[in-house]
Amino acid sequence: MWKFVVRRLLITFPQLILLSLIIFLMAQAMPGDALTGLVDPNLSFEAKEELREKLGLNAPWHVKYAEWVSGVVQGDFGESFRFKMPVTELLEQRLWNSFLLGVMTLVFTYVIAIPLGIISGRYNDTILDSSITGYTYIGFATPLFIFALIMLFVFGYQLQWFPTSGSVAPGLQPGSMEYILSKFNHLLLPALSMALIQTVSTVQYLRSEIVDTKQREFVITARAKGASESRVYNKHILRNSLLPIAAFFGYEISFLITGTLFVEQIFAYPGMGLLFLESINLRDYSVVNAVVLLFGAAAIFGALLSDIILSIVDPRIRIK
Amino acid sequence: MAILEVEDLKVYFPVKAGIFNRTVDFIKAVDGVSFTIEEGKTYGLVGESGSGKTTTGRGIIGLETITSGRVVFNGADVTSRKSKSKDMRKDMQMIFQDPYSSLNPRKRVIDIIAEPLRNYERLSKIEEKKRVQELLELVGLSPESIMKYPHEFSGGQRQRIGIARAIALKPKLIIADEPVSALDVSVQAQVLNFMQDIQKELGLTYLFISHDLGIVKHMCDEIAIMYKGRYVEQGTKYDIFQNPQHIYTKRLVAAIPDIDPRNREKQFKFRRQVQKEYESSYSNYFDNEGLAYGLQSISDTHLVALPERG
Amino acid sequence: MEMKQIEAQTQDPTKSPSGLKILWRELVRDKVALFSLILLLLIMIFVYGVSFILDQDEIVKVDLFAIHQPPSEEFILGTDYGGRDVFGQLIIGTRNSLTIGFAVTLISGIFGIAFGLIAGYFGGHTDNAMMRVLDFFQVLPFTMLVIVFVSIVPKYTILAFCLIFAAFSWMGIARLIRSKALQEKELDYVQASKTLGTSHPKIIFKEVMPNISSLIIVTLTLNLAANIGIESGLSFLGFGFPESTPSLGTLLSYATNPQTLEFRWWIWVPAAVLILVLMLLVRNVGEALRRATDSRQRRG
Numbered sequence: 066m067w068k069f070v071v072r073r074l075l076i077t078f079p080q081l082i083l084l085s086l087i088i089f090l091m092a093q094a095m096p097g098d099a100l101t102g103l104v105d106p107n108l109s110f111e112a113k114e115e116l117r118e119k120l121g122l123n124a125p126w127h128v129k130y131a132e133w134v135s136g137v138v139q140g141d142f143g144e145s146f147r148f149k150m151p152v153t154e155l156l157e158q159r160l161w162n163s164f165l166l167g168v169m170t171l172v173f174t175y176v177i178a179i180p181l182g183i184i185s186g187r188y189n190d191t192i193l194d195s196s197i198t199g200y201t202y203i204g205f206a207t208p209l210f211i212f213a214l215i216m217l218f219v220f221g222y223q224l225q226w227f228p229t230s231g232s233v234a235p236g237l238q239p240g241s242m243e244y245i246l247s248k249f250n251h252l253l254l255p256a257l258s259m260a261l262i263q264t265v266s267t268v269q270y271l272r273s274e275i276v277d278t279k280q281r282e283f284v285i286t287a288r289a290k291g292a293s294e295s296r297v298y299n300k301h302i303l304r305n306s307l308l309p310i311a312a313f314f315g316y317e318i319s320f321l322i323t324g325t326l327f328v329e330q331i332f333a334y335p336g337m338g339l340l341f342l343e344s345i346n347l348r349d350y351s352v353v354n355a356v357v358l359l360f361g362a363a364a365i366f367g368a369l370l371s372d373i374i375l376s377i378v379d380p381r382i383r384i385k
Numbered sequence: 386m387a388i389l390e391v392e393d394l395k396v397y398f399p400v401k402a403g404i405f406n407r408t409v410d411f412i413k414a415v416d417g418v419s420f421t422i423e424e425g426k427t428y429g430l431v432g433e434s435g436s437g438k439t440t441t442g443r444g445i446i447g448l449e450t451i452t453s454g455r456v457v458f459n460g461a462d463v464t465s466r467k468s469k470s471k472d473m474r475k476d477m478q479m480i481f482q483d484p485y486s487s488l489n490p491r492k493r494v495i496d497i498i499a500e501p502l503r504n505y506e507r508l509s510k511i512e513e514k515k516r517v518q519e520l521l522e523l524v525g526l527s528p529e530s531i532m533k534y535p536h537e538f539s540g541g542q543r544q545r546i547g548i549a550r551a552i553a554l555k556p557k558l559i560i561a562d563e564p565v566s567a568l569d570v571s572v573q574a575q576v577l578n579f580m581q582d583i584q585k586e587l588g589l590t591y592l593f594i595s596h597d598l599g600i601v602k603h604m605c606d607e608i609a610i611m612y613k614g615r616y617v618e619q620g621t622k623y624d625i626f627q628n629p630q631h632i633y634t635k636r637l638v639a640a641i642p643d644i645d646p647r648n649r650e651k652q653f654k655f656r657r658q659v660q661k662e663y664e665s666s667y668s669n670y671f672d673n674e675g676l677a678y679g680l681q682s683i684s685d686t687h688l689v690a691l692p693e694r695g
Numbered sequence: 696m697e698m699k700q701i702e703a704q705t706q707d708p709t710k711s712p713s714g715l716k717i718l719w720r721e722l723v724r725d726k727v728a729l730f731s732l733i734l735l736l737l738i739m740i741f742v743y744g745v746s747f748i749l750d751q752d753e754i755v756k757v758d759l760f761a762i763h764q765p766p767s768e769e770f771i772l773g774t775d776y777g778g779r780d781v782f783g784q785l786i787i788g789t790r791n792s793l794t795i796g797f798a799v800t801l802i803s804g805i806f807g808i809a810f811g812l813i814a815g816y817f818g819g820h821t822d823n824a825m826m827r828v829l830d831f832f833q834v835l836p837f838t839m840l841v842i843v844f845v846s847i848v849p850k851y852t853i854l855a856f857c858l859i860f861a862a863f864s865w866m867g868i869a870r871l872i873r874s875k876a877l878q879e880k881e882l883d884y885v886q887a888s889k890t891l892g893t894s895h896p897k898i899i900f901k902e903v904m905p906n907i908s909s910l911i912i913v914t915l916t917l918n919l920a921a922n923i924g925i926e927s928g929l930s931f932l933g934f935g936f937p938e939s940t941p942s943l944g945t946l947l948s949y950a951t952n953p954q955t956l957e958f959r960w961w962i963w964v965p966a967a968v969l970i971l972v973l974m975l976l977v978r979n980v981g982e983a984l985r986r987a988t989d990s991r992q993r994r995g
Contacts, residue, residue: 080834083831087840091843206974206978207971208924210931211947218950319836326838330932342933345846346933356839479887487882487884489884489905491906492905
């Protein structure tokens with residue numbers, strides 16, 4: 066058990082280093098450098114060169130990389146040349162918004178997936194099961210952004226049940242009850258849109274897992290012993306099928322990251338995804354790099370966490 | 386003249402463990418095996434499953450990496466890196482145990498049998514087709530079947546296709562790894578007799594690997610018994626069957642069924658006696674780890690694993 | 696000669712050698728899949744045929760006197776904010792999406808298949824090292840990196856887009872192929888080829904690959920559906936096709952304007968429906984093929 070955890074951790078470090086290298090090289094390939102946004106564009110070429118030298122921008126790449134990494138480790142992502150403020154400050158509010166959206170989506174995902182998966186697996190090959198399977202089939206083939214647009218169109222504009230943009234209604238006192246409710250209200254539609262699509266793979270997994278376990282020897286034995294059907298399900302089948310699913314949330318993070326790009330854009334929700342798209346369009350590359358690095362690291366740690374939890378719950382995957 | 390000399394062959398599989406996946410132990414699949422095969426003879430390698438007989442064969446032909454030891458084939462060292470050339474392999478071929486998985490299901494018979502020809506000989510399409518048809522005829526299949534796929538043949542026919550492929554390059558040595566154990570008993574004799582026929586016809590040498598003493602008795606001139614990666618006894622057919630020395634060999638020989646029901650009582654007593662001897666003298670034949678001792682020569686042809694006499 | 700053989704095979708019921716043939720038979724038997732395939736082919740013929748007649752330059756030309764016109768006789772599906780014909784953009788956009796879908800599936804497929812085959816066939820340390828690389832690529836935030844690369848690549852063309860896209864989407868198929876190749880290489884026919892003096896590349900691509908062709912076909916088909924979706928998603932965000940190339944995603948991106956989303960359905964609804972239909976049809980075919988390869992699920 067511990068061996069697996071340590072070995073898994075040992076894989077994580079090179080991954081993080083590689084990620085940082087990729088982002089650093091990306092940054093090098095991007096037009097302009099930290100100076101472009103800092104200084105007066107009318108400065109002469111010679112003066113700029115001098116400044117560059119002084120700021121260490123002409124140093125060899127490995128020196129620059131080391132400096133950049135040590136900055137990142139201390140939470141310093143440089144300056145946003147558009148907003149003229151440290152990237153870290155810019156990220157703070159956005160990060161919080163995206164985090165809330167992510168958590169909300171995960172909650173919805175499991176709230177939807179677990180009952181649907183259980184019903185579909187327990188009563189497999191009934192009409193109820195076919196309609197759930199039909200939903201997962203269509204959900205698989207539907208791109209998130211189209212689904213989110215339709216949700217916005219139907220529930221935001223036609224029925225007007227939910228706000229259509231932003232993360233909170235303007236003019237509310239942060240911390241007040243109205244503020245919190247408004248935040249929650251703004252989260253619902255984007256989170257639900259993402260969850261309804263994201264959940265299909267979990268529903269399918271849970272269904273096939275239950276259908277599989279149903280035919281295992283130990284379940285048949287439990288039935289033969291005279292255990293009631295609900296006892297068979299609660300004690301024997303669900304315990305075996307639900308735990309791995311709970312561990313999947315780490316893997317879901319990469320999906321969430323892609324999802325936030327689309328959903329935040331569609332619902333004009335001011336999170337990291339929207340910030341990323343805005344910054345790319347504004348060529349504000351220090352922000353772009355910071356977002357990619359944070360999201361990349363989140364995905365790496367998510368996978369790490371899921372792997373470790375899964376190895377505890379399900380010893381089969383430990384054999385690598 | 387010896388065509389194959391194996392000297393102290395060892396094939397170890399590493400057992401990995403720990404955080405860095407370091408090798409902590411070895412499974413000694415083949416642990417110091419030596420023998421020679423004379424040209425034109427059939428050498429039988431017998432043992433229970435897991436005894437290392439198949440690994441020995443696969444090590445000789447190069448399918449397993451040899452840990453140490455020397456394999457001299459046709460006067461040249463096959464194990465040294467330099468001579469790992471293709472030409473070396475040309476004269477040594479293999480017949481596989483499972484006639485179902487050993488033929489690529491997606492290839493036609495002509496492509497299966499021509500595979501070695503395409504690797505070593507430059508033949509025109511017409512020449513190649515002619516050669517394949519000759520080979521099919523030689524193994525007793527219709528030359529018209531070159532366009533068929535393996536699944537259209539029975540197990541015995543498939544094994545004949547495998548044999549045709551193995552003899553396509555006119556090799557000197559063929560390693561036959563349980564060539565009939567996947568076949569019906571009725572077909573086994575057919576294939577075995579046929580293997581003896583082509584042996585005479587092409588002057589082949591066989592390394593015959595089997596777990597079935599009856600078949601080995603029928604096929605082989607010299608026989609070696611393997612147990613847990615080591616030789617237990619080696620000798621001529623007469624040495625092994627009429628004069629077994631090691632208790633393991635004795636048990637194996639005693640276990641061969643006798644078809645004459647009148648001998649049943651005698652046979653039963655004999656087995657009881659061997660079993661008793663096995664229990665009482667186990668430590669005379671196996672060391673503390675349950676492995677066989679080193680081989681001692683008891684006649685010109687007969688070697689038995691016994692503790693050093695001294 | 697070749698024709699004769701095929702004929703002979705179809706006449707003889709005992710001959711069913713190739714997995715591809717089984718796939719085809721199962722596909723034709725599956726009514727939904729057959730219908731999907733036919734409809735898909737019809738859409739493709741229509742889209743490629745009509746876009747051949749349409750003049751792309753004419754369609755993407757801005758006409759300020761015809762902005763946001765609802766469907767009419769002149770413009771079957773109205774016009775967008777630049778007064779451009781939506782119907783024309785829809786046709787050319789569908790063609791482009793399909794073409795890109797095929798190209799990316801092919802490029803990432805070729806790389807992924809080769810990667811998976813090599814890792815699985817050699818196994819051991821080679822496999823281990825290659826799988827660590829794959830793990831890393833799989834955990835990367837795919838969409839973000841594609842967007843970054845798309846925006847920093849100096850000369851942005853359709854080919855560059857395909858290559859960037861493919862560079863981050865070969866992992867799924869590679870993983871599948873690798874696990875299949877790991878099983879396959881243990882079979883005796885591979886061992887036999889080694890003893891017969893066949894070289895590793897030849898064994899990998901001529902012996903092993905044909906034996907996993909059905910898995911390859913199924914995965915490629917399902918990937919095609921996914922790639923059409925991802926491409927339109929990227930175009931939707933504005934990082935797909937180079938500007939001025941019509942695309943389904945671009946039409947949908949007009950719907951980020953609330954006015955368009957609420958009142959000008961003709962601009963985005965047809966594109967949304969088309970993407971959904973295309974993905975569903977391709978998936979239907981792919982799923983039917985998958986069922987056909989999995990004999991346990993085979994229908995009848």
